[in-house]
Amino acid sequence: MYTESLVKLGKVRSEIREIFEYGNKRKAEIGAENVFDFSIGNPSVPAxxxxxxxxxxxxxxxxxxxxxxxxxxxxxxxxRTTIANYINNRFNTEIAPDNIYMTxxxxxxxxxxxxxIMQKDDECIVFTPYFSEYGVFLERTGAKLVAVKSEDKTFQVDMKGFEAAINEKTKAVVINSPNNPSGVVYSVETIEKMCDLLRKKEKEYGHPIFLVTDEPYRELVYDDIEVPYLINYYDDTFVCYSYSKALSLPGERIGYIVVSPKMKDAGDAxxxxxxxxxxLGYVCASSMYQRVIEKCIDDTADISIYKVNRDLLYNNLTEMGYECVYPDGAFYLFVKAMGDDAHEFCEKAKEHELLLVPADSFGTPGYVRISYCVQTKQIEDALPAFKKLAESYQK
Amino acid sequence: MYTESLVKLGKVRSEIREIFEYGNKRKAEIGAENVFDFSIGNPSVPAxxxxxxxxxxxxxxxxxxxxxxxxxxxxxxxxRTTIANYINNRFNTEIAPDNIYMTxxxxxxxxxxxxxIMQKDDECIVFTPYFSEYGVFLERTGAKLVAVKSEDKTFQVDMKGFEAAINEKTKAVVINSPNNPSGVVYSVETIEKMCDLLRKKEKEYGHPIFLVTDEPYRELVYDDIEVPYLINYYDDTFVCYSYSKALSLPGERIGYIVVSPKMKDAGDAxxxxxxxxxxLGYVCASSMYQRVIEKCIDDTADISIYKVNRDLLYNNLTEMGYECVYPDGAFYLFVKAMGDDAHEFCEKAKEHELLLVPADSFGTPGYVRISYCVQTKQIEDALPAFKKLAESYQK
Incomplete structure (x- = not known):
């Protein structure tokens, strides 16, 4: 009667949402200051x-x-002219306003x-850990998500695994760097290797393999890390950008697509x-927020707080014995679950009023995501709880 | 390589857009005040x-x-609570906040x-004239649009044609009242007849046939006309509402769906x-504009100007010999093309600097749409041109 897959999808309560609501309940019980909620990826600094x-x-x-x-x-x-000029100045590209589509x-x-770009039975490669909505979005096109396991511990691309996953059905590869949830940023060398491989495979199979770069976290990088601009490395690239995190406007839904002008048949693309x-029913992006972007083109929210939070959390947790991926960007710490079962670990964390997210749905069982887009004080206050949690495993 | 149907769709320049751009060119040539642009359905009164x-x-x-x-x-x-209360007070319904989904x-x-609700090969009935995007939206679901011809001249529902179009594949019927482009509003009697028929057919085929009511023009009715609230007449109803016209916010993209609580398996729906x-990638409707709606729940833009425009245009054009559908709502006058060929008629209208839209793409060849969401002065100034155009056919 109703579209079954969508009924199912609509009924699944997201695990993150469940944790968030448990948190609200718990806060009412014992006071907000005693619950350490690290579950939600909502910017904590104002626009x-x-x-x-x-x-x-x-x-x-x-x-x-x-x-x-x-x-x-x-x-x-x-x-679109303002955005094109901004991108061209910053990344030395030659993007025209008509390569940009506001979303x-x-x-x-x-x-x-x-x-x-995706038709029935096409394949789209993603790297673990990956945002689980990719699978939801791809399913409606009839295409298939193919997850390539990243390297252990570093969560950098495993080039051998990547090459093995590419076949003639491969139509697209998603890159999400800085990554949600690992915080990993791919280096220029990694990107060059990936692009060389893709060009080789494009020739081998005689059709384009598109790079789709999912970039909501582009501006959230620390320590002068450079995030390569993919259009400069690979012609068949779609850039999917969002101002949600950069300008702390996630609820206003404003971003854009760049179709690389160097893409094959870029006009058709x-x-x-x-x-x-x-x-899909998108008539236009909010007319007012488009103009807000025009006026705030080179501004960002004060993201310096995220670096403070990252350093505080990473340094303390590694010292306590947690195995953490060093996050160059985004606002998540990706941590190996002590005892190896992420759900069990998160349940145990709750006993210490720590709300963490098991990363199984990101394709990486045994890991948890800790969102550090919170007040710094919450991290400071939570450190003793993290310590007790670690000790409970070290006995 | 790219999804062919979408490439094609993306390349079709909308006829309305073409006319609009011709208008801009012409205005630059002879002065804006000498071009009478009736092509665009953009509210002309401020929020x-x-x-x-x-x-x-x-x-x-x-x-x-x-x-x-x-x-x-x-x-x-x-x-959602504010909207549910507003609807319940106004239409005497029992809608809960959890029957509403902001869009x-x-x-x-x-x-x-x-x-x-639509799966491959399901059929969705619409009545001529109808908004051509319905076909675009349905195509991606694999379902088929079935257009039922409305009664000549009145553009009310032809009940015999409607009944003949319903079969076991019929899954949905779209009602757009007040109608774009005819301005027609369906009376309570019409709605009751339609709903009785649908209930009979639901029983006959043993599955629901959903009513989908497309209501961007609900508030734009004149002469104390009542627009029946479909949820009170038929259980299997989805209301698709938009604030675009009511609050003159078309570019901000804010509206909602009501899933009737009386629908079969309303929770699944x-x-x-x-x-x-x-x-489809809709994370949430603009968080700020949701709250604007909450604060402006019972306000509308000053739509009285549209009634002034309607009366001025309808009375003068009928007097000149044009055959016009009397519009009870919306902001369009639907006029029979003199000479019967709408494209030819619109070309001839251009000679008098009148920009009108042929309604072929609405499934009604031989008619034109005149948008009267313009300054009243433009209508006053355009009347001599309409008169000359009529006379050119009456010679």
Whole structure:
């Protein structure tokens, strides 16, 4: 009667949501300051002042009918020009406004690109750990997700495993760097190796294999790490960008797709993106927030707090004996579950009022995700609990 | 390589867009005041003051992290409670907040509902004239659009044609009242007849046939016309509502779905809606605009201007000899093309600097759509041109 796979999908309560709601219950019981909730990936710093200033300026001074009216489906031309100029200056690319399509954030960027390029039985490679919604988005296109296990401990790409996974059905590869949930950033060398391999395979199979880069965490990197801009390394690239984390606007749903101008038949690729957006019901991204982006193009939220949190959490947890992946970016610490069972470990953590997320749904059983997009004080206050949890395994 | 149907879709320049751009060119040539553009269905009145006040209040006084953060996928619980109460008070229904799912406007409401209920080879009935995007949205689900011709001249439902179109594959019927582009509103009697027929057919075929009501124009009715609230007439109803026209916010993409609580397995239906939203990449509707709706729940833009425009245009055009459908709602006048060929008629209209839209793509060849969401002065100034156009056919 109803679409069965979607009924099922709609009924699955996300594990993260369950933990979040347990947290709220527990906070009511013992006081919010005594519960250490590290479950949610919601930015903990406000949007920069420039965002609110831009909104107020637009509302007060921009013609209402134009401000809140439809933009063209691919986004306002002036906004796309501003974004193209910004990208070109920063990454030395030659992107035109008509290579850019404004979207309602990263999830819609991904569904639009997947619908534009993936057909039934095509395969899309992702690397563990990966955002589980990739599978949800791909399923509706009839394509198949193929998970390639990353290297142990470092969670860098296992090039042999990657090569073995590519076959003639491979249509796309998703790169999510900085990675949710591992925080890993791929180096230039890694990217070059991956792209060389893909070019070789494109020739071998006689059709393009697209790189889809999922980049909501691009701006969240620490220690002067460079995140390679994929369009400069590989022609058949779609960039899926979002301002959710960069400007702390996750609920406003604003981002964009770049279709590399060097892609084979780039005009068709862009048309497929426009067609997919239309078929999925995306009329245009919020007209007001498009213009907010235009005004705040080179600003970010104050993300320095995330580095403070990362250092505090990483240094203390490794010292306590936890095995942690060193996160170059994003706002997650990826930690091996003591005792190896992530669910058991998270249950035990709850006894110490620590709310962590088992990473099984990211394709990496035995690991947990700790979101450090929280107040620094929460980390400081939680350290004794982390210590007790570790000790309970070291007895 | 790319999804062919979507490449094609992305390349089709909409006819309305073509006319719009011709209009811009022509305005540059002869002055904007000499071109009478009736092509675009963009509200011409600003959002009410309460909307801008709400935005500024939220930005200044609401916690930024909460204001711009994710809401739950189905929408903020307080916002949904406000909407449910509003609907219940107005239409005497018993809708719960958990029957409501916040969306990015009518197009996304429709794609989500279609994905939730339509499977491959299912049929969905629409009545001419109909919004051509219905076909685009349905195609991605694998379902088929079945167009039922409405009664000549009145464009009311032809009940015999409707009954003949229903078969065991019929899964849904779309009602768009007030209608784009005819302006027709279905009376209580019409709705009752349709629902009786559908209940009979549900029994005959042993499965539900869903009513999907596309309601962006619900508030735009004149002369104290009542638009029946379908949930009170038929249990298996999905309401697809949008604030685009009511609050003059088409570019902000905000609306909702109501899953009738009386629907068979309403819990599964709601789960299918949630699952579809997730699979299509809709994470949540804009968190800020959800709260704007909460604050402006019983306001509308000043739509009185549309009635002034309708009367002016309808009265003058019928007097000149045009055959017009009397529009009870929306902001379109649906006019029979003199000479019967709508494209030819629109080309001829251009000679008088009148920009009209041929309605062939709405499934009604021989008719044109005249959008009267324009400044009243434009209509006054255009009347002599309409008169000359009519005279050119009456010679």
């Amino acid at each position: 920069p002042k420039s965002v609110n200033d831009a909104i107020i300026d637009l509302v007060n001074n921009f013609d209402s009918v134009a401000l809140h009216g439809y933009t063209s489906a691919q986004g306002d031309a002036k906004v 309602c954030g990263a999830a819609s960027s991904l569904t639009i690109v997947f619908n534009a 862009y048309a497929a993106v426009c067609g997919a957006g239309r078929a | 009410p003051k309460s909307v801008n006040d709400a935005i500024i209040d939220l930005v200044n006084n609401f916690d930024s992290v909460a204001l711009h953060g994710y809401t739950s996928a189905q929408g903020d619980a307080k916002v 990015c406007g009518a197009a996304s409401s429709l794609t989500i509902v279609f994905n939730a 709601y789960a299918a809606v949630c699952g579809a939203g997730r699979a």
